[in-house]
Amino acid sequence: MNRTGAVLLSWMPSISKNFAGKRLCATLPSGSPNPYQKEKVKCILCSHNVELDYKNSRLLQQFVSSFSGRVYDRHITGLCSHQHEKLVKTIALSRRAGYMPIFVKDPKYLRDAKLFDPMKPIRSHSFA
Numbered sequence: 001m002n003r004t005g006a007v008l009l010s011w012m013p014s015i016s017k018n019f020a021g022k023r024l025c026a027t028l029p030s031g032s033p034n035p036y037q038k039e040k041v042k043c044i045l046c047s048h049n050v051e052l053d054y055k056n057s058r059l060l061q062q063f064v065s066s067f068s069g070r071v072y073d074r075h076i077t078g079l080c081s082h083q084h085e086k087l088v089k090t091i092a093l094s095r096r097a098g099y100m101p102i103f104v105k106d107p108k109y110l111r112d113a114k115l116f117d118p119m120k121p122i123r124s125h126s127f128a
């Protein structure tokens with residue numbers, strides 16, 4: 001009764017007295033893990049245990065914008081800071097080694113108006 005949780009929950013028979021301890025509910029066996037504990041959130045590279053390699057350009061291309069050539073930020077990819085830092089270094093190494101194209105469009109030109117729409121041609125064509 002010295003803890004505040006024990007005092008608050010002492011009148012409920014189904015809940016054990018130790019509020020902050022392992023056993024929250026009296027119906028659970030003592031060795032079972034806490035069902036209310038949240039799972040650790042891992043990024044996609046950590047959860048699948050993927051090792052980044054500068055020669056694996058098809059994997060690295062998925063984290064690079066195809067329009068500007070810039071690496072997507074963490075809020076888009078959902079990577080942890082450790083993997084993101086590793087990814088940026090690996091992409092730079094891959095570009096220097098010639099596995100990935102170096103195509104950087106200046107961001108101020110990204111919002112330029114389109115001159116034409118290739119999906120809606122004026123006349124039909126066979127450029128596919």
Ligand SMILES: [Zn+2]
Nearest residue numbers: 043046080083
């Ligand atoms: Zn991670």
